[in-house]
Amino acid sequence: MLFDGTAFAPRSSQRYIAQLDVSQANQLSLRVDGDIISCDLQYADISAPLGKLPVKFTFPNGWVFTVERTVSVNQWLASNKRSSLVDKMEANGLAWLLSALVCVGVVLSLYFYVLPWTSDKVAKAxxxxxxxxxxxxxxxxxxxxxxxxxxxxxxxxxxxxxxxxxxxxxxxxxxxxxxxxxxxxxxxxxxxxxxxxxxxxxxxxxxxxxxxxxxxxxxxxxxxxxxxxxxxxxxxxxxxxxxxxxxxxxxxxxxxxxxxxxxxxxxxxxxxxxxxxxxxxxxxxxxxxxxxxxxxxxxxxxxxxxxxxxxxxxxxxxxxxxxxxxxxxx
Ligand SMILES: [Zn+2]
Incomplete structure (x- = not known):
């Protein structure tokens, strides 16, 4: 699979039309300016994708590749487990509800258990x-x-x-x-x-x-x-x-x-x-x-x-x- 996007050379703002080849497992290959720059997937830094913002891949040698979030990019991120926590939460209303309940639970237990327990210890001290x-x-x-x-x-x-x-x-x-x-x-x-x-x-x-x-x-x-x-x-x-x-x-x-x-x-x-x-x-x-x-x-x-x-x-x-x-x- 190839993603079409934009690449930036290390420490340079010059833009290149580029393609990212993700067809090999655990491997990224950036085709840019007649070259192929490859690296192991685990060494690439992939920006935590927020909403509809482009996804940024940073290679160990400093090359950066950005790509719009298309369905295929999202699918690839999901199957490579690189979607962010926020994405997962957005997709999962239940998770939001659970985390809200956990927050309420924490506040209540602070009030009903931690506060009296602390007061007791402080009063004795x-x-x-x-x-x-x-x-x-x-x-x-x-x-x-x-x-x-x-x-x-x-x-x-x-x-x-x-x-x-x-x-x-x-x-x-x-x-x-x-x-x-x-x-x-x-x-x-x-x-x-x-x-x-x-x-x-x-x-x-x-x-x-x-x-x-x-x-x-x-x-x-x-x-x-x-x-x-x-x-x-x-x-x-x-x-x-x-x-x-x-x-x-x-x-x-x-x-x-x-x-x-x-x-x-x-x-x-x-x-x-x-x-x-x-x-x-x-x-x-x-x-x-x-x-x-x-x-x-x-x-x-x-x-x-x-x-x-x-x-x-x-x-x-x-x-x-x-x-x-x-x-x-x-
Ligand atoms: Zn009394």
Missing amino acids: VPSHIAVSLGDKILQSLDKSWQESKLSAEKQQKIQKRVSQHLTQLEALPYPIKLEFRASDMGANAFALPGGKIILLDDMVALAEDQQQLDSIILHEIGHIYHRHMLKKLVHSSLLSVGVALLTGESSGVVDNLAGLGVFFLSNGHSREAELEADVFSKQAMLSLYGTSQPLAEMFERLQEQYNHDVPEWLSTHPDFEQRIQAVSE
Whole structure:
């Protein structure tokens, strides 16, 4: 088979009418200007043909031959497996669809698996003093709208002392636990901050009928600290906004995210999984400390009762109460 085209001498722009003989297997022969220039097919560089552009053959000695894409040229390229990936994809809508699906799959698995996994690793690698100062910053921000606790210093110290005593009997925690007492009009609530601070609002302390009920709630918050839930959530959110910022070139999201840590912390509850993990921690700790986890179930019931009509933060961010009462009851 002969292809009619144009040839260019090495390092020259002079054009020649030429023919390329492809009839011999694995061999190219260029007939130009009364000469025949041959080479092994594997040593020739054949330009990746895009759409309808001419195909370019470059010989090892520098001769170049170009030919329009005719049906026979395409057939020869196809049978010599030199058609480009783009050509193949164009010819194969299914391949496009598959590659689009693969892209979607990659993004989804990044979001659902790689991101949580990375957040988990990063949260565990954050040095304690950084976690503590992050917690302190959040507390500073929260303190703008909260007041000092009305509980007596004696009562505060008594609770802190009892909790410290409990901690000696529990599994080691990533951070030392420090209770902080505050008053707020937001209702009975408690929070675990990155770095080991637990905030107890006066209404939560008042809601507990006895020390076991109060301890069950404190232990739930210690469960959040044990699992580093808040830190993981903040890292997760930061990684996501950093990722989005990198993808879109929009960097203000990162700054907003860091500046809004306190607000973020207040308005976002833990995930259902995180709550269940903290419940399990509290239940097991209550069983080993008091031989019963019933006070936790009682506390959940009291919270639910107290806010029967108006759904408070603690309930809305601590989902599926009925189910959780069942789960922590013996
Ligand atoms: Zn919780």
